[in-house]
Amino acid sequence: MKFKPLQLAPQYQFSSWLSQIQTPVGMLVVGRFLSEVGTGFTLFYAPIFFVNQVGLSTTTVGIALTSTSIAGVLGRILGGSLADSREWGRRRTLLLATAISAVGSLVLAATNNFTTLVIGSLIVGLGIGFYWPASEAVVADGSQIENRRETFALTRVADNLGLAIGSVLAGLWIAIAGNYRGLFIIDAISFMVFFAVIYLAINETSQPQIEQSQQTQHFASWIAALSDRRLLIYVAVNITFTTYISQLHSTLPIYFKNFVRAEDNTLGLAATTISALFAWHLVLAVICQFPIARVLKRCSHTLALTISAILWAIGFSLIWVSAIAPSHHLLWVTLALTVFALALVSYTPFAASLVTDLAPESQRGVYFSINSLCWAFGHFVGSPLGGWALDQPRIIADNFWLGFSLSVLITVGILQYLNQILSTE
Template identity: 65%
Template sequence: MKTAFLSQLSCLLPSIHPQVRVLAIARFLSELGTGFTLIYAPIFFVNQLGLSTTIVGFGLASSSFSGFFGRILGGALTDSPRWGRRRTLLLATAISAVGSLVLATTTNFATLVIGNLVYGLGIGLYWPATEAVVADSSDIDNRREAFALTRLADHLGLAIGLVLAGVLVTIFMSYRWLFVVDAFSFVVFFGVVYVAMKKPDQLLVQPTQQTQNFTAWISALSDRRFLIYIAANILFTIYISQIHTIIPLYLKNFISVGETAQSFSESTISRLFSWHLVLVIICQLPLTNLLKRYSHSQALTVSAILWAIGFSLIWVTGNFPSYQLIWATLALTALAMASVAYNPSAASLVTDLAPESHRGIYFAINSLCWALGGFIGSPLGGWALDQSPLITHHFWLGFVLSVAIAITILQYLNWVLVNSQ
């Protein structure tokens, strides 16, 4: 499998625009730092600072609040000839680095919120610009592969960072330095983009005459096909928010393993999520290539089914008193496949729907789904973990049932797209 993966990667790289390769390197280095805090941030805030899971859920969700405005501003700046993709990325990484440093000093709920507000603003600026670079630098024949490559870089960085973070926490039992490493990774991203990304962007699609932002936003929000996709995408982003904020806490604090009745250790959780990321890395390109024969909405339907399977297995992990490690491994396997099926198809669909001159705004709205998903998903999951065992352990079945709604929306979208051609 490893040999086939490397062979497919080597065949893909020559067809990918140099700007995407530069961006993939920068994203790898940045996500390497993010991997240090990915699953340990909520554990640190709850278990070491003594904050409740509900409070931590709201604290983490505050990044989605500032990210909402960051994404709106990011979409406008990304489409602006005066700012463009490169400058927006530089601004985003600088702000994110400051946010990580604030989180490193967190001692109470107030600093937790401040840090997440700053961090969320940077991330909000980041996503429309980085997705627009990939969209501009790819054509219809290799667009899914271009998005898959950058996602592969993201997850490879996350996986390595996650493993290194597990080692650091196990040896030193120190969580604060994890945020310092994350801040440094954003500084490195800034340096790579500043040095290696051309100015102005030399992409397949050159910047066009700026249109009025208000008119562009109204046009995007009047796009019926795009709005149908957004309805489904909000559900997907709520699902994604559970993986790195709620599921680690659930496995750590609410699962009794075997006869010892102890929860999963930090090292076990680290290995589980490393397995999740390794699968994403290995399967990103092969599964993307396999799903390429289907339409974007059909590929997203496959992703929805995999989300349902994954959440069902999380429910089994918490409700059956044996083989929890096996069930948890299978759950994270299914969730990994769901993520792989989701990301390239969702981004490619947005690219297909967006006019070239408004890609930044379309990706900003698409990214707002992530902000809304985190704003809903993190507090919802935190609330569920603070309730009675009946609610806490059966909470996951609600997500399984909601997948039926997502699939219905996607089938309607597929019908609309077919009939609008």
């Protein structure tokens, strides 16, 4: 008689997988959660503060926030190389990133004009640039191939849960104290806490490589990565995804505040309503992250990203409907942010896992640096584009979202081309 292999219940399989997570990844998850709580205080309220409190135009704010991406390019290039180097590695690069980010948040807290906003944005961008390649490389180093998507999903759960808690607390802070500058001070404190977690609890995860001239090693790594056709095609499609995401952070909060009608037909949603909307978006992302990762685990990376692209198209279409609908505007934007949450969780872990699969182990820092550069470029394009659209006549601002929805056709086409290349290897 043959017996079937014992199948563990899903909750026990999940517990078994969690027990396999290496300590650096686990502590990084804790640190990322605490840091994202602070980031949640500013992520959705920074554009509103600079436009409605400091008095800058949406176009000017979009341009200033673009400087974050410009500095981020330099930080990502240096950060990827430092994360792979023997002298620095992942840990020291993360320490440098969190220290720089804390300084940048303090500068933004003191912002009174365009110049200070640009300086603060440049510092924050540099810190973000150093952070992402090293952070993603730590996760890649500490994950098993068969559970890599779930491990990346876990980090996104920590990120989104922290952002959700932070955005809710920020809404309460604004409603009670009305002090927008305090949001940036809290963000700076969260980076200091993250610095302490890295310093005390996270060891170096990279494996030392055969010694060679550091300049030669870094140059060769970048040349090899930029010669990888698969990576370059992925970069093209990833820039479109990050441009979509930039609208969540920089354009939609202002659009909700200044363009969407509330239930009493007054123009502009209240700060607490906007906070609740984005908190719902982030909480839903937390709830759905693991189920989506499990459901799509058997799908190819490109299929998962195609599903994400279609969801982005639906979400942008719902924002457009909220503009032309005669009533129930809040319902439409709530549905849109619900769909955006599903689009986000079907994108982030699969994109990071794809980069890990493409990258040689010794070049993970550089590959994740290039992946992170997509985020910088996406925000570089998306922030000023959204700011420009909101400064135009109402018909352009409203139909702006329909244009984004239609652009997904190009994204899906590129993904199908990438799938053909990957399937023939």
